Amino acid sequence: MPSAHRERRRVTWWVALPAALALMAVVLGLLLLVAWLRLLPDALDPFGTRTEDRTGPALLESIQDMSRYEAASGNFQVVVDLDKDAKFLPDAVRGSRTLFVGAGTVGAHVDLGGLGEDAVTVTEDRKSATVTLPRARLGRAALDADRSYAVAKERGLLDRLGDVFSDNPNDEREVHRLAVRHIEEAARESDLTDRAERNTRTMLENLIRSLGYERITVRFAPPSG
Template sequence: MTTPIKRLPARMPGWAKVLSALALVLVLLFAGFRLSVVPGLKDFFGTETEDRSGPALLQSIKDISRYDAASGNFQIVVDLEKDTKFVPDAIRGSRTLYVGAGTVDAYVDLGSVGERDVTVNEDRTTASLRLPHARLGKPALDPDRSYAVSKQRGLLDRLGDVFSDNPNSEQAVQRLAVRHIGQAARESELTARAEKNTTDMLEGLLGSLGFEEVHVTYGSATAQPRP
């Protein structure tokens, strides 16, 4: 009697295991996409967001002696592309179109004005003031008016987003938007408008106090000694 020979199952090659794992991931991604387009299923499997943040803590208080005389609104479309050498964009790479909107304030530091920068005649009808030139504040990006238009990512980048939650994914385009907004503010006439508005404010204020002539110039003001 001949005993049948049992054949051992053939081992799956390593490349086949990788392809199987990749196919499983693609199936899961496709299933998640189908759930998002089928009415009712998205709400059934939806997530809830709850704010568990603690109260904000006051860390410091600083006196402000500057006069914010003008504010500029800016908008920039950031086109940021990241490529990997010798790797096709469909595999590894990203391109993001981001609309960044923000403001930049221009101010005059009245706290640096010293006694020698203000002169008044004996009749108190003429006043001369020397103020420092207007300066620009830091650009402030408005999150309510800033948004990503499109995001193109390679396969490896999309797979990385599935297994990790990266809150810094838009920080690069946001920093670039802030840099461009600051550059646009420096090339604008925002500081000149701030100095004009400051002059108009002081002329109106001192005029209401009885001064008939008010002369305002801008330059290097004498530092005000601090107590």
């Protein structure tokens, strides 16, 4: 008699197992649906993700004394269209195209650290002064991460398969380099250095005039070489 009771319990357990699994599947499906529809708050969402910044402290590598006057800055934007094609394969099989909006700034400065004793001359009555400065120069373009973004990325079949096995950050670096290059070209074609020289001249004229000089001449030496 006890053995028959144990047999009934085993039969009941095996019968209930599919029902329990089906119930678990239904509950899991409901949770997935609720999470997908974002009906649960983040604190109660079992499938929600949490972002945590584990970056270590920044390290100070070097300190440099600045001896130049940052006289002007320009904001630029360029749309980089990088298209890579295979010679003997169609784009759908091998090839890529990336549209990237690059936004950045370029500064123009006048170097004041290398001025010699003959850069400033004054008259005996200390009423006139002449200052000779080097020409303004452009700095490197600095991309703004908040305003730069990829618009579209198209990949051939082989390229998409390759992305599965490697992150391939070279494409991003390449469009960034192209954006920097085009922004610097636009800065060279602009009047940024002319404006920097005008601003430097105005700054020095006001500064020297405050020292009691009445006639101030600020000129820029022609570029060497």
